[in-house]
Amino acid sequence: EAEVAQSPRYKITEKSQAVAFWCDPISGHATLYWYRQILGQGPELLVQFQDESVVDDSQLPKDRFSAERLKGVDSTLKIQPAELGDSAMYLCASSLMDQETQYFGPGTRLLVL
Amino acid sequence: GENVEQHPSTLSVQEGDSAVIKCTYSDSASNYFPWYKQELGKRPQLIIDIRSNVGEKKDQRIAVTLNKTAKHFSLHITETQPEDSAVYFCAAFLRGNKLVFGAGTILRVKS
Numbered sequence: 001e002a003e004v005a006q007s008p009r010y011k012i013t014e015k016s017q018a019v020a021f022w023c024d025p026i027s028g029h030a031t032l033y034w035y036r037q038i039l040g041q042g043p044e045l046l047v048q049f050q051d052e053s054v055v056d057d058s059q060l061p062k063d064r065f066s067a068e069r070l071k072g073v074d075s076t077l078k079i080q081p082a083e084l085g086d087s088a089m090y091l092c093a094s095s096l097m098d099q100e101t102q103y104f105g106p107g108t109r110l111l112v113l
Numbered sequence: 114g115e116n117v118e119q120h121p122s123t124l125s126v127q128e129g130d131s132a133v134i135k136c137t138y139s140d141s142a143s144n145y146f147p148w149y150k151q152e153l154g155k156r157p158q159l160i161i162d163i164r165s166n167v168g169e170k171k172d173q174r175i176a177v178t179l180n181k182t183a184k185h186f187s188l189h190i191t192e193t194q195p196e197d198s199a200v201y202f203c204a205a206f207l208r209g210n211k212l213v214f215g216a217g218t219i220l221r222v223k224s
Contacts, residue, residue, distance in 0.1 A: 004156075041217065042119075042202050042204070042216055045211055045212065048211075056210075056211060091157070099145060099210055101159060102147075102212060103159070104149075104158070105156060
């Protein structure tokens with residue numbers, strides 16, 4: 001069964017450093033999402049792509065976060081500079097189309113020291 | 114604002130008993146309501162979902178009911194087993210076609 005892939009699984013960094021996370025969605029899924037999940041809470045959408053275009057980045061802190069999906073397949077989420085409050089699980093999900101079932105990757109757990 | 118409220122935040126049941134988790138949503142136009150199970154350190158996994166054109170859906174020991182008038186939906190797990198212990202999240206597509214999650218329910222099944 002096809003799954004969403006993410007790497008790295010864990011990342012420890014110091015504040016003010018740059019970090020990057022990678023996501024490979026299920027083959028053929030046009031819509032890709034990046035979520036942030038703080039311990040004890042539900043996932044919160046950071047950015048949504050339809051193919052290579054951003055359709056919603058209203059909750060993305062654009063002064064330090066950026067996301068791209070250049071060829072409409074895999075995607076990268078970057079944080080620069082990282083802050084202590086960025087420590088969380090970063091989840092990628094994909095769906096065949098918008099408003100269809102979303103399938104999640106294993107996540108990248110980020111710890112900022 | 115747009116939100117999904119979920120309760121209880123923790124639920125402890127005896128093995129074999131039933132568990133019910135309830136969610137309410139704010140947008141009457143919402144039409145899709147998935148439930149995810151997340152085990153410690155693992156990805157959220159879809160366990161069941163329902164669309165607004167039906168009132169109930171069942172899959173073995175799991176069922177979801179939807180009351181569009183009252184804007185609430187519930188997850189029912191019967192004959193609970195220790196492996197059902199996890200965090201359960203409800204979600205709803207709200208205005209802007211964004212999937213909004215509840216805060217989660219920690220379910221503990223005691224054997």
